[in-house]
Amino acid sequence: MHTEHRHAPAASRKRIVVAMTGATGAALGIKVLIALRRLNIETHLIMSKWAEATIKYETDYHPSNVKALADHVHNINDMAAPVASGSFKTDGMIVVPCSMKTLAGIHSGFCDDLISRTADVMLKERRKLVLVARETPLSDIHLRNMLEITRSGAIIFPPVPAYYIRAASVDDLINQSVGRMLDLFDLDTGDFERWDGWQTEK
Structure with a gap:
């Protein structure tokens, strides 16, 4: 009897889905894409129409420049995209920034677009x-959604500034937040100062 042997696929690059919504904080998503590109991670970008508007309002980037940072870009209305299937292997997903609307949609399982x-x-x-939830202050609705989605396995990451690094610029604060986000995927950007206890001046 002839037995067909299937060879294991060759080791491939890590693959992460990056989604950007219209919440404030477009620079965070851009910095995540830049860091993942530098780390040679394959990226699949999904961007909402309001994310594109926020990018133009908050940054010097055009949405086309941001899309160019990703390896693959998927239309938010394309429910047949590879990332919509569990058989498409990835190492995870980050929604940065994440609006409360998107968080609510994910929590309810109401998958009306490619991000959710x-x-x-x-x-x-x-x-x-x-x-990467961007809202303040938080209502009880926001908090309930965050609690329930955490119980389902997601990680809520509010980009809270690390004042202990004594940042010289907003860019330093963004780099620290992005570094901590990617720590969750076991990726080290090497772009920020880690806490190493109280440092005494000599």
């Missing part, structure tokens, strides 16, 4: 899902 559908895939496949 791909996040749903991460949860059902038990893959890493990081939501």
Whole structure:
């Protein structure tokens, strides 16, 4: 009897889905894409129409320049995109920044666009899902949604400034937040100062 042997696929680059919504903080998503590109991580970008508007309002980038930072870009309405299926292997997903609307949609399982559908895939496949939630102050609705989605396996990451680094610029604060976000995927950007205890001046 002839037995067909299937060879294991060759080791490939790590693959992460990056989604950007219209919440304030477009620079965070841009910096994540830049860091992942530098780390040679394959990126799949999904961007909402309001993310594009926020990019133009908050940064010097055009959405086309941001899309050029990713290896693959998927239309938010393309529910047949590879990332919409659990059979498409990834190492996780980060929604940065994540609006409360998107967080609510993910929490309810209401997959009406590719961002919420791909996040749903991460949860059902038990893959890493990081939501960089941008809102303040928080209502009880926001908090309930965050608690329930955390219980489902997602990680809520509010980009809280690390004052102990005594940042000289907003860019330093962004780099620290992005570095901590990517720590959750076991990726080290090497771009920020880690806490090493109280430093006494000599």
